[in-house]
Amino acid sequence: MSTQTSFVTPAARLQAYASTADLAVSPPSARKASDRVRQAAASRDLRSEPGPIRFIIIALALSFLTIFVVLPLVVVFASAFSKGINAYFAALAEPEALSAIKLTLLVAAISVSLNLVFGVIAAWAIAKFDFTGKTFLITLIDLPFSVSPVISGLVFVLLFGAQGYWGTWLQANNIHILFAVPGIALATIFVTFPFVARSLIPLMQEQGTQEEEAAISLGASGLQTFFRVTLPNIKWGLLYGVLLCNARAMGEFGAVSVVSGHIRGETNTMPLLVEILYNEYQFVASFAIASLLAMLALITLVVKTVLEQRLDEGQTPEGRSE
Amino acid sequence: MTIEVKNIVKKFGSFAALDNVDLKVGKGELLALLGPSGSGKTTLLRIIAGLDWPDAGEVTIDGEDALGHGASERHVGFVFQHYALFRHMTVFENVAFGLRVQPRAVRKDEATIRARVKELLDLVQLDWLANRYPSQLSGGQRQRIALARALAIEPRILLLDEPFGALDAKVRKELRQWLRSLHSEIHVTSIFVTHDQEEALEVANRVVVMDKGRIEQIGTPGDVYDNPATAFVHGFIGESIVLPVEVAGGSVRLGGRPLNIAADGAASGASKLFVRRHDMQIGPAGTGSLEGAVRHVRSFGPIQRAEIALSGGEGKTVIEIDAPRDRELQAGEIISLQPRRYRIFAVQE
Amino acid sequence: MGLTLTWLSVIILIPLAGLFLKTLELSPIQFWEILTSRRTLNALKISFGLSFAAACVNLVMGTIIVWALVRYRFPGRRLFDAIVDIPFALPTAVAGVALTQLFAQKGWLGAPLAELGIKVAFTPIGIFIAMVFIGIPFVVRTVQPVLIDLDPEIEEAAASLGANRWHTVFRVIMPSLIPALLTGFALAFARAVGEYGSVIFIAGNLPNVSEIAPLLIVIRLSEFRYADATAIAVVMLLASFVIIFAVNRLQRWAQTRIPAH
Numbered sequence: 001m002s003t004q005t006s007f008v009t010p011a012a013r014l015q016a017y018a019s020t021a022d023l024a025v026s027p028p029s030a031r032k033a034s035d036r037v038r039q040a041a042a043s044r045d046l047r048s049e050p051g052p053i054r055f056i057i058i059a060l061a062l063s064f065l066t067i068f069v070v071l072p073l074v075v076v077f078a079s080a081f082s083k084g085i086n087a088y089f090a091a092l093a094e095p096e097a098l099s100a101i102k103l104t105l106l107v108a109a110i111s112v113s114l115n116l117v118f119g120v121i122a123a124w125a126i127a128k129f130d131f132t133g134k135t136f137l138i139t140l141i142d143l144p145f146s147v148s149p150v151i152s153g154l155v156f157v158l159l160f161g162a163q164g165y166w167g168t169w170l171q172a173n174n175i176h177i178l179f180a181v182p183g184i185a186l187a188t189i190f191v192t193f194p195f196v197a198r199s200l201i202p203l204m205q206e207q208g209t210q211e212e213e214a215a216i217s218l219g220a221s222g223l224q225t226f227f228r229v230t231l232p233n234i235k236w237g238l239l240y241g242v243l244l245c246n247a248r249a250m251g252e253f254g255a256v257s258v259v260s261g262h263i264r265g266e267t268n269t270m271p272l273l274v275e276i277l278y279n280e281y282q283f284v285a286s287f288a289i290a291s292l293l294a295m296l297a298l299i300t301l302v303v304k305t306v307l308e309q310r311l312d313e314g315q316t317p318e319g320r321s322e
Numbered sequence: 323m324t325i326e327v328k329n330i331v332k333k334f335g336s337f338a339a340l341d342n343v344d345l346k347v348g349k350g351e352l353l354a355l356l357g358p359s360g361s362g363k364t365t366l367l368r369i370i371a372g373l374d375w376p377d378a379g380e381v382t383i384d385g386e387d388a389l390g391h392g393a394s395e396r397h398v399g400f401v402f403q404h405y406a407l408f409r410h411m412t413v414f415e416n417v418a419f420g421l422r423v424q425p426r427a428v429r430k431d432e433a434t435i436r437a438r439v440k441e442l443l444d445l446v447q448l449d450w451l452a453n454r455y456p457s458q459l460s461g462g463q464r465q466r467i468a469l470a471r472a473l474a475i476e477p478r479i480l481l482l483d484e485p486f487g488a489l490d491a492k493v494r495k496e497l498r499q500w501l502r503s504l505h506s507e508i509h510v511t512s513i514f515v516t517h518d519q520e521e522a523l524e525v526a527n528r529v530v531v532m533d534k535g536r537i538e539q540i541g542t543p544g545d546v547y548d549n550p551a552t553a554f555v556h557g558f559i560g561e562s563i564v565l566p567v568e569v570a571g572g573s574v575r576l577g578g579r580p581l582n583i584a585a586d587g588a589a590s591g592a593s594k595l596f597v598r599r600h601d602m603q604i605g606p607a608g609t610g611s612l613e614g615a616v617r618h619v620r621s622f623g624p625i626q627r628a629e630i631a632l633s634g635g636e637g638k639t640v641i642e643i644d645a646p647r648d649r650e651l652q653a654g655e656i657i658s659l660q661p662r663r664y665r666i667f668a669v670q671e
Numbered sequence: 672m673g674l675t676l677t678w679l680s681v682i683i684l685i686p687l688a689g690l691f692l693k694t695l696e697l698s699p700i701q702f703w704e705i706l707t708s709r710r711t712l713n714a715l716k717i718s719f720g721l722s723f724a725a726a727c728v729n730l731v732m733g734t735i736i737v738w739a740l741v742r743y744r745f746p747g748r749r750l751f752d753a754i755v756d757i758p759f760a761l762p763t764a765v766a767g768v769a770l771t772q773l774f775a776q777k778g779w780l781g782a783p784l785a786e787l788g789i790k791v792a793f794t795p796i797g798i799f800i801a802m803v804f805i806g807i808p809f810v811v812r813t814v815q816p817v818l819i820d821l822d823p824e825i826e827e828a829a830a831s832l833g834a835n836r837w838h839t840v841f842r843v844i845m846p847s848l849i850p851a852l853l854t855g856f857a858l859a860f861a862r863a864v865g866e867y868g869s870v871i872f873i874a875g876n877l878p879n880v881s882e883i884a885p886l887l888i889v890i891r892l893s894e895f896r897y898a899d900a901t902a903i904a905v906v907m908l909l910a911s912f913v914i915i916f917a918v919n920r921l922q923r924w925a926q927t928r929i930p931a932h
Binding site for chain 3: 165
Binding site: 371372373392393394395396397398399400402404406407408409410411419420422423424468471472474475 | 825833846
């Protein structure tokens with residue numbers, strides 16, 4: 001995608017657009033010669049459609065994206081600032097808001113670091129070794145992606161809830177998992193598990209085992225090989241996985257909602273607080289929190305784009321073919 | 323069907339891919355466009371097909387202006403180097419495609435289409451592959467299917483872009499002969515692009531040699547080989563010995579030493595002497611224009627190939643000659659050389 | 672290795688096993704009764720039906736968006752390309768409140784629609800809108816790379832064989848995209864079925880009318896009717912297994928039929 005436009009100047013792009021939308025009008029003089037040039041120009045790019053159809057397709061695509069994607073995003077910020085900047089910051093300074101932000105950061109820190117460690121190991125095991133049950137393992141890793149977040153929360157309720165398998169035992173020993181930080185963290189880990197492993201597996205498979213074998217044949221130990229050869233090779237992919245994992249961990253709603261118990265000031269993460277405030281018609285406060293999450297999403301997108309370019313470059317060291 | 327190309331200019335940015343090209347192709351010809359990569363041969367072919375458009379000039383097919391029509395209206399069969407078969411269709415459907423997308427008014431009924439496809443698959447001897455997908459075929463088979471597909475629309479002319487370029491050497495040789503015999507069978511005016519001189523000389527009945535967006539020479543294979551019109555053609559086709567010479571008043575000098583050959587009307591100034599490897603007459607030392615020491619001899623088949631270090635002149639010039647084996651050369655031997663046939667071209671700035 | 676498997680078991684396998692064990696506590700008759708109760712049935716119908724409709728819209732609009740992004744050059748193209756990912760990146764609760772605000776009766780889009788007599792927020796249409804929002808990146812991002820990698824020569828070949836643009840697009844290009852289109856469709860559908868956060872705000876959540884299955888699970892949990900929640904969850908889980916399986920088969924089919932050259 002990006003490779004195709006990278007060397008096109010903005011002016012050239014505008015010009016291309018003008019001809020795309022049939023905006024370039026040439027005077028209808030010089031009969032025969034210009035007739036043919038015009039005809040030729042019309043069918044010049046045989047891999048494209050006639051001007052009006054192009055225009056309609058672009059218009060449809062852009063209006064759809066604007067209505068369904070851009071507007072909701074704009075609404076978040078417009079509503080957050082609808083009562084002015086002071087109201088916005090006042091809403092964020094509420095103790096409830098601060099405690100939600102703290103909890104969200106804590107949960108994200110726990111789940112990202114655990115998933116980082118185990119994601120790398122899982123990806124390593126899958127990419128570099130052959131063993132029975134490998135397909136099963138991959139399916140298992142993918143599972144949280146395809147399960148409804150509500151179900152992801154439900155499974156933990158069934159285990160740790162009052163009527164759950166271990167509920168009575170936990171209660172007797174006064175251990176709080178459900179409706180407390182451990183439950184929220186567990187549900188978040190479950191939901192975000194695939195990100196790190198999934199972004200590393202293809203990368204590690206592509207790189208193969210030759211470099212590691214070379215390192216070991218040169219006398220490096222297993223750990224040295226990992227930290228000096230494997231890790232540097234996957235650093236961008238790893239960062240990519242961590243980035244997406246973090247975004248999802250901070251933004252997860254369904255699963256967390258089921259296990260949190262919604263105890264105000266204690267077990268509400270930012271997305272849960274957005275819900276509560278919205279249902280209480282505290283729109284400015286709700287959208288103020290939402291705007292923080294939206295900004296997180298936007299920053300994530302920007303960094304992700306940059307990382308994707310890095311990853312592309314890493315895969316074709318000889319440079320772009322186009 | 324005839325093709326006429328007049329004053330075609332095509333630029334990609336500031337690079338002139340085609341610089342004022344004129345070409346006439348007669349009915350039933352099998353013409354080769356031969357040149358190194360970047361010579362503009364593929365661009366010319368694509369312009370004739372309607373896949374590219376010139377910045378200026380005219381293309382007529384059968385006297386009819388072709389530039390007024392897009393590729394889909396020109397009835398030109400085009401065969402791509404990488405086959406461009408439709409991968410989601412069977413071989414049969416690939417060949418039938420051109421018949422199925424005809425305007426309703428002229429579209430044949432299903433039975434006729436089936437019969438025609440069968441006929442074409444027979445023609446390329448691959449009727450037994452009709453229900454396979456392209457991914458299940460070898461390269462040579464794919465290219466034959468691509469050809470059958472192009473022929474299905476009964477094209478006025480057939481254009482082939484490096485048709486054998488993606489195949490390995492053995493399959494290439496087979497398909498060359500096959501294409502020539504196919505052409506003599508169906509006789510459709512055909513142009514094929516190649517960078518392989520052997521392919522061009524062996525298959526085509528006329529060869530167009532191109533370089534840097536210009537046509538250097540048009541002629542029969544014999545013509546372009548024996549009477550190269552330009553230094554480029556002499557150098558590109560066949561293997562030549564090239565020596566830097568000076569022409570002055572009818573005499574030719576190499577490194578200041580006059581050679582015993584006529585200037586043949588070549589203009590005075592810095593020039594290049596072209597001699598085919600097998601056109602060097604070998605004699606005992608002191609009998610020819612050039613003299614040198616044999617450095618190395620390899621013999622195979624009817625010829626011996628010798629590396630000769632020419633004596634005289636500044637620096638050491640080493641040339642390779644092909645000689646018949648009636649007189650075995652020895653390494654270290656001093657011999658004389660006399661060009662039997664040669665051409666002199668002025669050095670262009 | 673062993674550690675990884677242990678961790679995976681703790682985090683993924685045991686909880687899921689717990690879900691199925693819980694189901695086994697139900698007799699088949701109980702299970703059937705829960706699933707065929709009017710409210711459950713309606714919730715499942717709403718979730719699957721609207722998800723299917725939304726995935727269809729995503730299929731069509733996703734194709735149009737991919738076409739515009741890949742084939743045409745226009746100002747802001749790269750920006751819009753990036754924007755496609757927003758439904759992926761935006762936390763679902765944020766998307767939910769934003770869509771509700773937008774389509775509420777006094778919202779930017781809700782107000783003009785209300786004048787036309789169309790009520791979106793707190794109706795099934797609202798659910799459908801949220802599902803369209805959440806699903807669009809799936810179609811775009813699965814089809815986009817395939818369209819980019821499509822060999823330009825096959826279009827030239829089609830044209831030289833006399834095909835007009837219409838034929839080239841619908842007989843040559845689209846069939847080559849079918850595996851990717853179906854994959855995108857299935858992924859969008861699966862996501863919409865399980866979606867919770869972006870839907871519940873705009874849904875209205877009226878039992879039998881605008882109550883989605885995931886919400887019913889949450890409601891049953893809050894009523895401590897774990898068995899009911901589990902039964903619904905199992906059905907949805909099986910549905911997503913079927914979809915993953917279908918997607919995997921699709922990918923394999925695409926590879927055998929159209930391998931990279």
